[in-house]
Amino acid sequence: MLIGLLLAGCAGDQSILNPAGQAARDVVMIWWIMLGFGSVVLVLVTAFWLYTFKRKAVTRTPAEERKIARRWIVGGGIVLPVASITALLAFGVPTGQRLLPLPLEEPPEVIEVIGHQWWWEVRYPDAEGGEVVTANQLIMPAGEPVDFHVTGADVIHAFWVPRLGGKIDMIPGRMNKIRLEADEPAVFGAQCAEFCGAQHAQMQLYVEAVGRDEYEAWLAARQTSELTALAGNDQQHEPAREAFMTHCASCHRVAGLSSGKAGPDLSDLGSRTSLGAGIMAMEEGAVTHWLKHHQRLKPGNKMPSHDNIETATLESLGAWLETLAP
Numbered sequence: 001m002l003i004g005l006l007l008a009g010c011a012g013d014q015s016i017l018n019p020a021g022q023a024a025r026d027v028v029m030i031w032w033i034m035l036g037f038g039s040v041v042l043v044l045v046t047a048f049w050l051y052t053f054k055r056k057a058v059t060r061t062p063a064e065e066r067k068i069a070r071r072w073i074v075g076g077g078i079v080l081p082v083a084s085i086t087a088l089l090a091f092g093v094p095t096g097q098r099l100l101p102l103p104l105e106e107p108p109e110v111i112e113v114i115g116h117q118w119w120w121e122v123r124y125p126d127a128e129g130g131e132v133v134t135a136n137q138l139i140m141p142a143g144e145p146v147d148f149h150v151t152g153a154d155v156i157h158a159f160w161v162p163r164l165g166g167k168i169d170m171i172p173g174r175m176n177k178i179r180l181e182a183d184e185p186a187v188f189g190a191q192c193a194e195f196c197g198a199q200h201a202q203m204q205l206y207v208e209a210v211g212r213d214e215y216e217a218w219l220a221a222r223q224t225s226e227l228t229a230l231a232g233n234d235q236q237h238e239p240a241r242e243a244f245m246t247h248c249a250s251c252h253r254v255a256g257l258s259s260g261k262a263g264p265d266l267s268d269l270g271s272r273t274s275l276g277a278g279i280m281a282m283e284e285g286a287v288t289h290w291l292k293h294h295q296r297l298k299p300g301n302k303m304p305s306h307d308n309i310e311t312a313t314l315e316s317l318g319a320w321l322e323t324l325a326p
């Protein structure tokens with residue numbers, strides 16, 4: 001009862017007990033059945049155990065003892081486990097089938113997610129007008145199945161949006177697939193679910209399901225031509241762009257300026273909700289703060305410390321990067 005009461009308080013954007021799609025509902029149903037079944041077993045075992053205190057000693061012949069022992073071994077050790085595991089399988093196998101990305105008449109949207117130490121690369125290979133790339137944010141259409149093709153760039157990570165279902169390993173050299181669907185527009189939390197190094201816990205992903213029209217508008221605003229215009233050629237930000245080309249361009253892409261691949265794509269950085277894969281909220285001055293203190297905020301991340309760059313340069317870089325918001 002206590003467990004039941006405690007679980008009733010489970011909600012929030014990363015709770016599996018608050019499903020927002022069919023795959024997650026299937027998984028949570030199995031979870032409740034297993035909890036119920038496990039609770040019944042716990043009560044039975046406890047009852048038997050308490051019964052042994054109450055039972056009077058009886059004298060039996062060795063043959064009687066053996067007969068009783070055999071009954072318990074066959075009943076409790078073979079019949080009960082076989083029956084209960086068969087029942088769970090009969091329920092679990094069809095549920096597992098429903099989670100597979102089987103062919104559909106209308107092929108679903110494909111979104112590629114690539115795990116890095118410690119951030120997320122998100123790619124939309126089928127976007128109209130050309131592939132769209134972003135990082136640490138995943139916008140998906142609501143009310144329709146979406147196939148996620150996931151892999152790891154360096155070590156094994158795992159893609160997990162608890163309220164939509166999952167999770168699935170992101171293994172270097174291998175493309176794993178999972179089909180998820182969000183019932184309606186909403187924001188979800190996602191988290192790397194496989195230990196991947198010192199900052200594993202700080203590998204969060206912002207997931208937002210939006211209507212079809214909004215989704216297509218979001219993609220269109222991130223076409224290379226649009227992003228190139230966004231990076232600008234005005235006088236005001238020229239020093240920032242120069243500093244970017246000197247210090248950042250070999251690792252980061254900003255459409256129209258650079259094509260670095262080692263770090264997150266920054267072409268639409270200003271439109272994201274957080275920095276450093278969920279380390280801090282995106283607000284005015286946040287990028288500059290991150291550029292100055294990122295090794296303190298997220299120790300061990302792969303971006304070198306910027307101690308050798310002048311504060312004024314970091315500030316102009318931060319101010320310009322924040323303008324990259326389609």
Ligand code: CUA
Nearest residue numbers: 157192196200
């Ligand atoms: Cu990536 Cu844990």
